[in-house]
Amino acid sequence: MKVKNPKFRVRSATFENFNVSNSSFNMTMNAQLGVKNPNFGPYKFRNTTVKFYYKETLVGTAIVSKSKAGLKTTKKFDVKVDLIAPISLASDAQLASDISIGLLPLRSQSELSGKVELMLIMKKKKTTQMNCTMNVNIKSQQLQDVMCK
Template identity: 40%
Template sequence: MKGEGKNTKCLAYVAIFIVFQIIVITAFSLTVMKIKGPKVRFGTVAAENFSSISSNSPSLSLNLVTKFAVKNTNFGHFKYPNSTVTIYYAGQAIGSADIPKGRARARSTRRTDVVISINTDKLSGSTNLGNDINSGLVPLTSEATLKGKVELMKIIKKNKSGKMSCSMSINLANRAVQDLKCE
């Protein structure tokens, strides 16, 4: 009779331990093991080496000096190969730059300096560039996709990607970038 009470107590402790382990594993898998793609953004953007002409054949050339930010919210690092960021005016590419391969550590943001040379001589067809230069604001958009792998505990590797789509305006009067909005 005394042995039955000890066995029941032992089984109760084992059952409680198993339930506790299931709760811990479930919480771990719902938080740590949930892998998301990185957030890719321009941190800051500045205009340098600026020149614009608003005559018969309007043109604009400048360098955008940016801090390209890759925010990794995962508990493992995000490793990505070389990629490209492209700047558009009226849907046409007017500049691009390479984003060097890198690694964003777990739950951190990696910032990389990127210089994008922009020249509207590459535009084809009719555009409103002359009107935009005369108004003093030239609207631009940018796009980039970073494809890479998130690695958790050197065991789990998942392919993930981050996309960036930004809009901005170049203010010709003060030669600055304004209204930077990224998604």
Template identity: 40%
Template sequence: MAEKVNQQAYPSAPTHKQPSRDEESATLQSDQELRKKKRIKLGIYIAAFIVFQVIVITAFSLTVMRVKTPKVRLGTVTLQDVKTGNQTSPLFDISFTTQVRIKNNNFGPYKYESTNAMFTYQGVTVGQVSIPKGKAGFRSTKTVTVTVSVNSNALPMSTTSSTLGSELGAGVLTLNSHAKLSGKVELMFVMKKKKAAKMNCTMPIHLSTKVVQLNCD
């Protein structure tokens, strides 16, 4: 009887069941799938980062690092002294003030050498003005005020007697202006690229009203 009581008071320790091969295989497979999902997720993150970098670099190249040709234009022309002849005695001697504007749309300065702006009538130079070397800053416009004198002294007799006489009779004298700036655009203080800025303007001068209708390409 005492033996039975002792057996009930001190039960035997439970035995641990060893996992079966199927359970081990399932656990291993689950770990492999988890690692595979982590690798896929990491690959997606890396691919997204690369795509983002490519977009940033492309946008940077197309905006900041893209070198544009600066533009040269004349500003408002103000007549100061106007002397003209007529159809019988065609001539002109005119002085005016204007601004040479160098517009730089680049993300870096444009440094240019000195040059001359030429003023012509029917392809013949009738006046010129010097543009000193200078710099148009980061996305800005450099303005140079100049005083110009033009006259018909250099025109051949055939031009003055026909075309010039007709224009003076009509009251509109048309001049043209040309200039070419040679310089370099500097980007990021490292990259330098040569750029030539050209000016081509037409200047119809209305003699009766002393108004200049300026058109620049």
């Protein structure tokens, strides 16, 4: 019996406290994440941190608590992330350009480790990577173009 890697993704998001100026941003993102388990046994995973980046600069983190995705199901959960542009980005011409266009590109990364339990006797360690890119539409305050590898 072959054990497949689960998929860990950003599914959707809403925003609050949305403050964007010419060269900075400060917003709270309520993101829905999902762990899709394609196996015929539950996937129990450990705590992990999801990191959000603008280009190569860390702008926010979220903690995912340990949990379990049932067999052949998707475990959905919500996390709150404060996305804040650090002072080092204040003079970044690309950030000012992205904000003037109205699309703020973000990237999320994480690694989720756990075990798939098959037939109550066999346990296989499985680790899955999250690597998603997305755009925050500044005018509509919505997440769009979510692409995960």
